Amino acid sequence: xxxxxxxxxxxxxxxxxxxxxxxxxxxxxxxxxxxxxxxxxxxxxxxxxxxxxxxxxxxxxxxxxxxxxxxxxxxxxxxxxxxxxxxxxxxxxxxxxxxxxxxxxxxxxxxxxxxxxxxxxxxxxxxxxxxxxxxxxxxxxxxxxxxxxxxxxxxxxxxxxxxxxxxxxxxxxxxxxxxxxxxxxxxxxxxxxxxxx
Numbered sequence: 001x002x003x004x005x006x007x008x009x010x011x012x013x014x015x016x017x018x019x020x021x022x023x024x025x026x027x028x029x030x031x032x033x034x035x036x037x038x039x040x041x042x043x044x045x046x047x048x049x050x051x052x053x054x055x056x057x058x059x060x061x062x063x064x065x066x067x068x069x070x071x072x073x074x075x076x077x078x079x080x081x082x083x084x085x086x087x088x089x090x091x092x093x094x095x096x097x098x099x100x101x102x103x104x105x106x107x108x109x110x111x112x113x114x115x116x117x118x119x120x121x122x123x124x125x126x127x128x129x130x131x132x133x134x135x136x137x138x139x140x141x142x143x144x145x146x147x148x149x150x151x152x153x154x155x156x157x158x159x160x161x162x163x164x165x166x167x168x169x170x171x172x173x174x175x176x177x178x179x180x181x182x183x184x185x186x187x188x189x190x191x192x193x194x195x196x197x
Contacts, residue, residue: 055159059176061086061168064155066121066148069134074148077174079117083196084170085189087120088150088161091127091137096165099183100141106189107145115172116193118145123161125153171197 055061065075076086087103089096100120107118120143127133131149138147150156159168169178169192177196184192 055168055176055179057176057178060174061170061176062158064148064158066150066155069122069131069138069147069149072146074119074146076119079119079170080174081172083114083116083172083193084168084174085116085118085193086159086168086170087118088123088156088159088166089120089164090123091133093164095183099165099185100137100143102184102186102189103145104141104143106186109186110190111145114190114193116189119148120145121148121150121155121161123153123156123164124149124151125156169193169196173197 061076063075063077065073068074076084085103087099089100091097103118103120106116110116111118122134124131124134131151134147134149137143148155159166163181165181165183167178167180167184168176169180171177178192180192
């Protein structure tokens, strides 16, 4: 191989590495989200038509047990005593991608002091590349909160998470305080868990 070809190969590798670093850096950035279109069901005068969500404020959601992307088992009823942000999402969903850095920032900066657990249930049946796509997404965004995998679709269906992201905010007794359809930012999460029991 001559020196010119080796030079081209080294240049291509350097450029590829720089692009990968820039893409990875941009993926983790928590860009502002327009939350004005997010539908929040918190009371009777809700913006969400009641038939659009499976469960309502005050309901006790169905229990589930799922395996996370890291192989741990998570059971919703084991979260009693904590406030829970129960999010349904997929890797191919642009609003889900937009809210993930905000969820990670909230989890890192405020979840412990606010007594909050985040469970971001991946609707794995809708993932074209399955668990591999979820793991790559988690790694690229540096997510550290639990990512349960709904590999059968049963949990997403029981919560009627047909439009994503859909998020249920749960009180410490496990009942639903808020239902959201659309992406959340960090300040919205802080606001929604602030007055929970």
